[in-house]
Amino acid sequence: MAEQAKTESHDPDFPEAFLQFMRSGWREDPLAVTPLPEVPNYAKRRAALSEAFPGETLIIPSGNEKVRANDTDYPFRPGSDFFYLTGDRDPDSVLVLLPTGSGHDAVLFTRERNSKETDRFFRDRNGELWIGRTHTLAEKSAELGVDTASLGQLGTVLAGSAPGRTRVLRGLDANVDRAVLAYEPNREKPRDRELAWVISELKLVKDEWEIGQLQAAIDATVRGFEDVARVLPADRPVKERLLEGVFGLRARHEGNDVGYSSIVGSGPHATILHWVRNTGVTTPGELLLMDMGVEGNNLYTADVTRTVPVNGTFTPLQRQVYDIVHASQQAGMDAIRPGVKFKDIHQTCMRVLAEGLNDLGLLPVSVDEAMSENSTVYRRWTLHGFGHMLGIDVHDCSNARKESYRDGELKEGYVLTVEPGLYFQAEDDLVPAELQGVGVRIEDDVLVTSDGCRNLSAGLPRSSGEVEQWLASQREAGPRLPV
Numbered sequence: 269m270a271e272q273a274k275t276e277s278h279d280p281d282f283p284e285a286f287l288q289f290m291r292s293g294w295r296e297d298p299l300a301v302t303p304l305p306e307v308p309n310y311a312k313r314r315a316a317l318s319e320a321f322p323g324e325t326l327i328i329p330s331g332n333e334k335v336r337a338n339d340t341d342y343p344f345r346p347g348s349d350f351f352y353l354t355g356d357r358d359p360d361s362v363l364v365l366l367p368t369g370s371g372h373d374a375v376l377f378t379r380e381r382n383s384k385e386t387d388r389f390f391r392d393r394n395g396e397l398w399i400g401r402t403h404t405l406a407e408k409s410a411e412l413g414v415d416t417a418s419l420g421q422l423g424t425v426l427a428g429s430a431p432g433r434t435r436v437l438r439g440l441d442a443n444v445d446r447a448v449l450a451y452e453p454n455r456e457k458p459r460d461r462e463l464a465w466v467i468s469e470l471k472l473v474k475d476e477w478e479i480g481q482l483q484a485a486i487d488a489t490v491r492g493f494e495d496v497a498r499v500l501p502a503d504r505p506v507k508e509r510l511l512e513g514v515f516g517l518r519a520r521h522e523g524n525d526v527g528y529s530s531i532v533g534s535g536p537h538a539t540i541l542h543w544v545r546n547t548g549v550t551t552p553g554e555l556l557l558m559d560m561g562v563e564g565n566n567l568y569t570a571d572v573t574r575t576v577p578v579n580g581t582f583t584p585l586q587r588q589v590y591d592i593v594h595a596s597q598q599a600g601m602d603a604i605r606p607g608v609k610f611k612d613i614h615q616t617c618m619r620v621l622a623e624g625l626n627d628l629g630l631l632p633v634s635v636d637e638a639m640s641e642n643s644t645v646y647r648r649w650t651l652h653g654f655g656h657m658l659g660i661d662v663h664d665c666s667n668a669r670k671e672s673y674r675d676g677e678l679k680e681g682y683v684l685t686v687e688p689g690l691y692f693q694a695e696d697d698l699v700p701a702e703l704q705g706v707g708v709r710i711e712d713d714v715l716v717t718s719d720g721c722r723n724l725s726a727g728l729p730r731s732s733g734e735v736e737q738w739l740a741s742q743r744e745a746g747p748r749l750p751v
């Protein structure tokens with residue numbers, strides 16, 4: 269990228285003649301802004317939050333850019349809760365809900381433009397000459413349907429906020445955290461954490477618009493998996509990063525990005541839950557596990573995993589392991605409906621896995637004993653829970669209280685993953701040699717409906733036979749670009 273125009277050793281001087289010349293002769297074209305169609309959603313969410321905390325000031329920051337090196341930053345993504353309440357994508361912004369007699373006034377404090385009126389236009393790293401046209405406060409207000417104010421005024425507002433009547437979503441913006449000291453007299457009812465969990469719990473039930481956003485991200489993810497299957501050779505190795513890159517192209521082209529670092533695990537890498545280095549190569553005869561999701565343009569993400577036999581056909585033992593995981597996933601999906609406990613879905617999935625491990629002759633104790641709370645030895649090979657909430661975050665609603673999530677009941681409108689797996693580490697001497705280095709996970713995204721659930725990622729095959737047919741037909745169709 270270009271070097272930044274600020275005072276650094278490699279910067280050119282700014283002779284007065286040059287400064288004078290740069291200050292004149294620019295036209296100012298207005299930005300055509302219209303309210304985003306999703307503006308009512310954000311207003312509705314702010315109203316729900318307002319209702320939960322009458323008479324209190326609520327402060328929700330977007331977060332700041334993080335330096336990668338020198339003048340290069342990591343790509344910025346707004347804080348998920350901030351985005352959920354505003355739709356604003358800029359760093360440093362802060363949403364403040366100020367109490368009024370009847371509710372709250374929402375004000376979005378945000379950066380002013382570095383427009384052509386000041387030298388920052390061409391000298392500042394955030395000048396518009398460097399980063400392109402940004403919104404005026406009025407333009408941002410019109411687009412997002414919320415009052416805006418200059419970030420420069422935020423300090424006064426924060427300094428005036430009353431302890432005991434103010435809550436901050438902490439951990440996002442160190443300046444905001446410092447400006448508003450925590451006021452937590454009651455350990456049982458931590459005020460700032462209560463704000464975090466209330467927002468998380470507001471996010472549990474997805475409305476029609478959100479379900480549409482998730483479905484679009486999942487549909488793009490289905491196409492991304494197809495793209496990958498089409499370039500995966502049956503008979504020779506390719507780099508895991510080729511597959512990561514092909515999926516990433518789909519994600520950038522159709523959405524905002526990938527929703528999390530893609531896991532492309534060939535052979536024994538499939539047993540490493542967070543294998544994101546993707547430095548290996550595929551091996552015909554082995555399995556390939558891919559956990560990848562497109563994050564859509566409104567930041568809702570898919571989270572899908574498929575495990576495929578690289579050469580096109582499962583060996584009998586690979587198929588046996590795969591079919592156990594598939595049966596576990598199906599049992600979980602069959603059990604999902606409103607009123608069922610999240611925990612019970614977990615137990616349902618895990619019991620099928622434990623029974624499968626028993627069939628494989630691996631459990632050192634009976635299935636019942638393995639499933640008892642004081643044993644759980646089966647977990648050596650299952651490693652993680654059956655799933656999690658999905659939304660703007662891949663692990664959505666993570667600040668929800670235990671009683672409304674892990675220990676709670678499912679409700680209509682929840683979207684969650686169902687993703688059991690079996691993992692036999694390469695160095696596990698308690699499993700036969702042919703199982704060492706075998707990992708299988710099948711992950712789908714489901715919507716809880718009034719009487720069950722709907723698989724939003726049904727566009728991809730799940731059973732072993734269907735996976736083989738799908739892989740064959742994708743290969744037959746041949747490689748394609750997203751356009």
Ligand SMILES: [Mn+2]
Binds near residue numbers: 571656687711
């Ligand atoms: Mn997942």
